[in-house]
Amino acid sequence: MTDPAPIASVQPLLTVRDLNGWYGESHVLHGMNFDVGEGEVITLLGRNGAGKTTTLKAIMGILARRRGSVSLAGRELIGQPSRAIAKAGIALCPEERAIFSSLSVEENLMLPPRVKPGGLTVEQVFELFPNLKERLSSQGTRLSGGEQQMLAIGRILRTGAKLLLLDEPTEGLAPVIVQQIGRTIARLKQEGFTIVLVEQNLRFAASVADRHYIVQQGRVIDTIPNAELDANTEKLHAYLGV
Amino acid sequence: MFELLGIAPQALFGQLLLGLINGSFYAMLSLGLAVIFGLLNIINFAHGAQYMAGAFVAWMLLTYLGIPYWGALVLSPLLVGAAGIVIERLMIARLYHLDHLYGLLLTFGLALIIQGLFRNSYGISGLPYTIPTEFQGGQNLGFMFLPNYRAWVVVASVIVCFGTWFMIEKTRLGAYLRAATENPTMVGAFGINVPRLITLTYGFGVALAAFAGVLAAPIYSVNPNMGADLIIVVFAVVVIGGMGSILGAILTGFGLGLIEGLTKVFYPEGSAVVIFVIMAIVLMVKPAGLFGRTA
Numbered sequence: 014m015t016d017p018a019p020i021a022s023v024q025p026l027l028t029v030r031d032l033n034g035w036y037g038e039s040h041v042l043h044g045m046n047f048d049v050g051e052g053e054v055i056t057l058l059g060r061n062g063a064g065k066t067t068t069l070k071a072i073m074g075i076l077a078r079r080r081g082s083v084s085l086a087g088r089e090l091i092g093q094p095s096r097a098i099a100k101a102g103i104a105l106c107p108e109e110r111a112i113f114s115s116l117s118v119e120e121n122l123m124l125p126p127r128v129k130p131g132g133l134t135v136e137q138v139f140e141l142f143p144n145l146k147e148r149l150s151s152q153g154t155r156l157s158g159g160e161q162q163m164l165a166i167g168r169i170l171r172t173g174a175k176l177l178l179l180d181e182p183t184e185g186l187a188p189v190i191v192q193q194i195g196r197t198i199a200r201l202k203q204e205g206f207t208i209v210l211v212e213q214n215l216r217f218a219a220s221v222a223d224r225h226y227i228v229q230q231g232r233v234i235d236t237i238p239n240a241e242l243d244a245n246t247e248k249l250h251a252y253l254g255v
Numbered sequence: 256m257f258e259l260l261g262i263a264p265q266a267l268f269g270q271l272l273l274g275l276i277n278g279s280f281y282a283m284l285s286l287g288l289a290v291i292f293g294l295l296n297i298i299n300f301a302h303g304a305q306y307m308a309g310a311f312v313a314w315m316l317l318t319y320l321g322i323p324y325w326g327a328l329v330l331s332p333l334l335v336g337a338a339g340i341v342i343e344r345l346m347i348a349r350l351y352h353l354d355h356l357y358g359l360l361l362t363f364g365l366a367l368i369i370q371g372l373f374r375n376s377y378g379i380s381g382l383p384y385t386i387p388t389e390f391q392g393g394q395n396l397g398f399m400f401l402p403n404y405r406a407w408v409v410v411a412s413v414i415v416c417f418g419t420w421f422m423i424e425k426t427r428l429g430a431y432l433r434a435a436t437e438n439p440t441m442v443g444a445f446g447i448n449v450p451r452l453i454t455l456t457y458g459f460g461v462a463l464a465a466f467a468g469v470l471a472a473p474i475y476s477v478n479p480n481m482g483a484d485l486i487i488v489v490f491a492v493v494v495i496g497g498m499g500s501i502l503g504a505i506l507t508g509f510g511l512g513l514i515e516g517l518t519k520v521f522y523p524e525g526s527a528v529v530i531f532v533i534m535a536i537v538l539m540v541k542p543a544g545l546f547g548r549t550a
């Protein structure tokens with residue numbers, strides 16, 4: 014089966030072509046292809062182990078062995094170290110959140126350096142996540158799971174990176190926090206951020222995304238625009254096994 | 256009270272001062288080891304040799320170039336630290352993907368080579384380094400005589416230890432360092448140059464050892480084995496304080512120096528082993544060390 018032609022409604026900001034990735038000897042990504050237009054929110058959907066998190070790591074340059082092409086606004090990034098990719102304007106919010114326990118909340122928030130002009134100010138981050146403001150001097154890992162997720166998202170909004178890679182930001186969180194994160198993503202989209210979202214929660218994905226890429230065994234096997242999600246319910250259930 | 260214990264106050268305070276001096280060196284050296292171990296995951300066995308090199312460079316600067324103590328106090332850590340940076344780039348950097356043990360073996364080998372080279376050129380009888388004129392003499396405090404230079408060593412050590420603690424715990428650079436100690440991959444993904452941070456940290460830790468070496472030069476004779484004798488005790492200090500803990504290294508260094516001094520007063524036979532006895536007890540009760548975090 015050949016890969017479906019990638020669809021992008023606008024000029025692609027991120028172009029991923031024939032992306033292969035390995036964990037040691039095990040070949041996880043087998044030629045991922047997809048595009049993300051500037052200002053779009055897209056999701057990577059798929060079963061556990063399909064290669065969604067690995068794709069984000071490969072884009073961010075923290076997967077040691079990767080091959081193919083990842084380009085941001087026409088600039089090839091595949092051979093670059095992760096710090097150069099960060100400076101090009103891509104930021105990752107990892108699944109495990111990676112809040113630093115030896116840093117206070119404030120230090121965690123201020124840790125990522127600015128890479129581009131135009132990031133949110135600290136005040137704007139507090140507007141999105143008022144909880145953080147009250148906990149600034151706490152140890153980073155003393156926060157609740159939801160607050161840690163807000164901190165993990167909040168700290169990359171300051172940097173000026175315009176392409177955000179969010180890995181399961183709603184995992185394990187209470188419904189009210191999931192709603193808050195959903196509102197945040199909608200707001201970020203309005204502000205012109207481009208977002209690649211890995212998500213298991215299909216309802217959440219449908220509420221924020223423009224388009225969904227179905228990932229299976231390290232490949233994109235289908236593309237479903239969000240507007241056509243209802244028409245494709247059966248197909249989707251077959252893909253995701255839900 | 257002193258009469259009751261059967262000990263002259265001069266002896267007690269004298270040993271306490273000696274303990275404090277030794278503690279100053281334990282603290283500075285274990286601090287450098289802890290910083291290096293925290294970020295690089297390398298047990299820097301060359302630390303004693305680098306301390307010795309610091310003292311030797313001070314002696315060479317004075318003997319061959321006529322640069323006095325104060326110049327050496329700045330130049331020697333810079334020179335030895337720069338040599339450390341070269342060693343990190345050329346050799347240690349190739350071992351980060353391997354087990355800790357390889358770093359220990361490499362730096363152990365380097366220590367033997369560095370000591371051997373100095374022994375070959377300068378012998379082992381020791382070279383004198385005069386106390387700078389500003390610090391000759393001492394103060395009579397009534398209950399004891401305090402040599403000026405020894406007082407300066409304690410003050411300098413406290414300043415350097417506090418300064419290092421402040422830099423690591425309270426500044427932005429320190430936040431990078433702590434974050435990179437926890438999760439270097441993520442810190443790199445934020446755009447921070449982690450390999451450079453690692454190189455500078457190693458250079459800083461080595462410079463700290465060399466600074467201690469310069470401070471030691473006028474007290475102990477400058478001798479190729481001076482570091483080898485000290486480093487074993489310093490490793491015990493690091494283990495007691497907890498590997499990678501900054502505050503732990505400082506407090507344990509000073510504390511154990513004092514305990515060692517007290518042992519010399521009350522049970523001199525035990526003074527050579529007291530630190531190792533404490534290490535054994537701490538390892539049994541709190542394997543991660545007094546200030547260490549269990550993973």
